[in-house]
Amino acid sequence: MQADLRKNYFELFGLAAAFDIDPADLAARYRDLARRLHPDKFAARPDPERRLSLQLTARLNEAFQVLKDPIRRGRYLLSLRGVDLGEETDTAMDPAFLMEQMELREALAQARGCADPRTRLAELANDIQRRLAAKLHTLAAQLQQDRSSEARATLREMQFLERSRREIDNLEEELA
């Protein structure tokens, strides 16, 4: 019954379904949409409009979260292209990457006990950030050229790195 709830996230923002996004433009679009659609603007409107406002704003917020995060945006783009992200069934990964991950995990475990854990954690965080940036570059090219299965593999590696980054955050919080 309602076109906007069926639109995909890119369409909702009036954007082409592409990986490259200008974050400032995205944020400006989000603010303008939220200003018009938010339930606070619908207090005196008929109930059907109030319900739609809630649903649409909930969708808008979710869409904004997905589109502004490169990993989530990449995954969403692949799902729009009909690529099965099937994490549970397919666990094969590049052995070289897995080796790097094991080293990183070991380094994290050791960081806890070292003399200056904060500095060590900051180093590791920088390292991860650098690798994420490189992968992001690769991912953009892969998605641009519709090399979907390669993009999928890159995204999975980025998720691993992202998880390690969060672990460092948690460790730093523990130390604080």
Next chain:
Amino acid sequence: MALLHISEPGRTPAPHARRYVLGIDLGTTNSLVACVRSGVAETLPDDNGRHLLPSVVRYLRGAAPVVGYEAIAVAHEDPLNTIASVKRLMGRGVEDVKRLGRTLPYEFTQADSAMPRIRTVAGELSPVEVSAEILKELKRRAQATLGAEVRDAVITVPAYFDDAQRQATKDAARVAGLNVLRLLNEPTAAALAYGLDRRAEGVYVVYDLGGGTFDVSLLRLNRGVFEVLATAGDSALGGDDMDHAVAEWLMRAAGIGDDDVQGGTGVGRLQHPASRDTGTSLYGAGDRMSGATADRKRLRRLLRDARAAREALTQNSRTPVQVARADGSVWEGALTRAQLQALVEPLIDRTLPPCRRVLRDAGLRADEVLGVVLVGGATRMPRVREKVAEFFGRAPLADIDPDRVVAVGAAIQADAIGGNRRDDDLLLLDVIPLALGIEIMGGMVEKIVPRNTTIPVARAQDFTTYKDGQTALLVHVLQGERELIADCRSLARFELRGIPPMAAGAARIRVTFQVDADGLLSVSAREQTTGAESHVAVKPSYGLTDAEIERMLRDSIAHAREDEAARTLREQQVEADRMIEAVTAALAADGARLLSADERAAIEARVAELKVARDGDEARAIKRAVEALDGATGGFAARRMDDAVRAALAGHRLEEFSPSPEPKPR
């Protein structure tokens, strides 16, 4: 018959009579009501010119309860019937109350629901009812000042309030006869008051240390949009705890042990002697009262004196103090600001980790913050200001009265929601403070909506069965940051039935969480292959049942004289009026543009039918007509929303997109 409406210059000429919407700060220690009048948001005073209403309710036998200064004046004389700081009990369960025990000198009992009851001469009362008395008093004050009936309000809550605490606040409003247009987070309200004042842009921190709660929020202000980036806090830390620290010092200084004040076995500091009791009575039985009552009175007096001393030390570096001992003798001495600092330092230090956390969650450094806003009475303390300045590396802003700033912000938002503001660029985007999730195997919590997610939000996740032939699934909804269910707050449990028997892991059960703009959650679960569905608006485990709220409404004085049928009829009429007004306004605005003549005629026919039903005396007929109109306007609503989306994107370049799931050939 029709009255002429005169709109103020520069204001939206309303299609209907201008409606006041109140902004209410329902605080732990003090509450306020504010309203925008002639374009200015201001708190409303009582007959004596006092703006604050102490959040204290004294219950009397056979008479209406007394709220505010009058109640506080006798709090130490009648401690069992004089309820203060009830906000700390909102949405809390019996176990939570036991933990808070030392700050609560009343008697508790447990009712059928998990919500604790306070035993008073006026009966056993829930915290919701006590809060409702405060709200009623504020409503009375507003109606007297504004000379108009008031129905709608924006009520503030600590950003860190969980679902149960928010629901309890909304229930209290309902009992007080107020319609809540929005539960607004206190720091966001404060930011609104400051931001609009200064036309500020950039990232601001709101540090809110109130009587019983601490909140810190990080916001980005951008062309009228107030976007909360992160929030953290402690819903059981505030000025009350400082008073307790001072009271304990006073007792030590006067040479009285805890036992002397408690007359008990000395099980905990300032804790009531019976608080360890198990069974239905949490805090001991009435037959022990005579000695215990005297103790409670002394405890109340001690806490009152502690607060007075703490407040005096905001201005002075030294203040005289005295303590009456049980034997009638009096100890006299002095408390210095340095001593006070040492006493409260550990409490202030507890506010710093949340400050660090909001920065981390938002991915910002302290030096990227443009300003720090102080809210809450406890931020008047010089030591609090020093610590905050030190942490953020800049002097905090406190030029709006920290006691009133939240109510003023709430009034601004109330005015905007009520449709009275001209620049409708103003928008508040709040977040949920704590992750929401469900229980999975092994007593673990799977988070579905992480903390600091902008609301409203809807998010779904798929789960599956773990046993062959499993036909039902228990969905246990929790809120909190920890991994184990034991460390999170249980919000609700419900069952999804009718799953077709399948091998373990074959069913696809989609659980959808929807959080509205008030931060309130509803959850639905749906089995994807059969469509078996279950939906709950989360009624918190610690909340009230609808039947309980109904009873409170019946019991409340405002409704005492009307029978239930008459009240139901009136509620339906109010609903009908609201609907007629809203649809008429929508037709006037967009009917000609978005509807064909036939479509418009169909809606107008439903409006006409509703008007007829509304003037009748049959509540069910009104309800049916409301539903019919609701159904008839669905398509119109969708077109108006599409229109709103187009208008929002009008200033932006629209890109071409391929709607098909297939990649576009390049």
